[in-house]
Structure formats: C-alpha cells, structure tokens
Amino acid sequence: MNGQTVVIVGGASGLGLATAKIMVERGASRIGLIDKNEKLLADASTALQSIGAEVAVASADISVKESAHGAFAQVANQLGRVHSLINSAAIYPRKAILEITDAEWDLENAVNVKGTYHMMVAAVLHMRNFVNAPDVTGRIVNITSVDAFKAHPQNAHYAATKAAVVSLTKSFAQECATDQILVNSVAPAGFATDRAKELGFLPELAKASALGRAAEPAEMAEWIVMMASSRNTYATGENVVISGGYIYV
DSSP: OTTOEEEEETTTSHHHHHHHHHHHHTTOOEEEEEESOHHHHHHHHHHHHTTTOEEEEEEOOTTSHHHHHHHHHHHHHHHOSOOEEEEOOOOOOOOOGGGOOHHHHHHHHIIIIIIHHHHHHHHHHHHGGGTTSSSOSEEEEEEOOGGGTSOOTTOHHHHHHHHHHHHHHHHHHHHHGGGTEEEEEEEEOOBOOHHHHHHTOHHHHHHHSTTSSOBOHHHHHHHHHHHHSTTOSSOOSOEEEEOTTSOOO
C-alpha cells in the first residue's frame, strides 16, 4: 500500500475503520472516509491522523447519486489520485421473511445495492483518467457476505442485496477490464463488530464455524487490504469467502 490513496465508504467504524488502520500501517499515506455519521467520521479521522495518515472526510447519503458522487469528488480533490475504493457501507436489519415491508426492502436496496453502485461509478470515472499509469489503474473491493450464498430466513432482504453486489462486482470487472481497473469482493461471515455483539448471534456463529469462533474485524480487513493493494495485479471479478469454515462455496 506504499504511498497509495484509498477511499473507504462506511469507513468511520467497524470493518471499514479496521481496514483503514491496517492500510495506514502497510504504507497507505492518504485515506478518504465517506460515511453518514459525522461524529464517527471526526473520531475516525483523528485516530488515523494520529498514526500518520493524511485524511479527508465527507458525509453523504450514498443512496443518492449526487450525494455519493459529490462525496467522492470532495475527498479526491483533497487527496489527489485515488488508487483503491473499498465499499464497506451497508445496513443490516434482522426480520422474519414474512414481515418485511416494502419500505424496508426499498431502504435495503437503496443503501446496499444502489449506494454501492453509485460509489463504484464515481470511482471508475475518476480512475479511468489514469489508464496510462505504469501500474494497474485502480482497484475496487466490495464487501459482500456469506449470506449471499446461504439461506438466511431472518434476514432475507439483506442476503438478497449482498447477492446483488456479487453480481455487480462481476459485471463491473468485465466492463472495466480494458481500463485496467480490478473489481473484486470479499464475503465475510459474521465477525465481532459492536453491532454484531448487540444482535447476539456471534455465539451461534462460533459453534457453526470449523474454527469455533467468530473473526475479529482486523482478520477480515487483511483480505480486503490484499485485494486492494499493489500485490493484486490479476484477480478481477472474484468473490473471496472468508468464514472460518462456516460455509464452503
């Protein structure tokens, strides 16, 4: 990650922030954070600056094209060329399949699918300006989920959106290959964020995993960093499942 600029959507907390910290430790010098929570953005910026990163932040509703594209432009204008985009923003409700309302479907799709799409488009439009650069033009990593591949009766609308993001990843990878933009996704099982602890499903997940425990955010972040780093020069359109033996795809 030496000298690279990375934009992380949903980077103010959880997996996004864990990824940002590891990227800075590995040499990324400029980090752009896009999130809806301004307080968390400020705290995350302070934390990353304290370990040596130049940080730009933007608050946005990524489900709205103008907001998403504006946020990307804001951080790119401050930081310069963006080498990698990480799409980590998502909402994670839990509700029985027969009780999901139209409004809940719409919100889930707006953030998890349409928001991811908007950020990918903004990144591609920026990255393709550097197509003659000596290295890979850019890298995009989307965070999907094992729920895209496993029945999830208490969270069907979330699972459906993550399956959609897997599909988007493959389509973008195909269309952006001529611009040397590598597009991949990482599909974690549940891991120990504050939100996951609140929901209380981690003990059940640990029992179902071959390793007998849930992952820490930093363990998932390692795979994201790999796919977003200059070490990845060939993988595109791939979805890497990281589940500790919870599921085999």
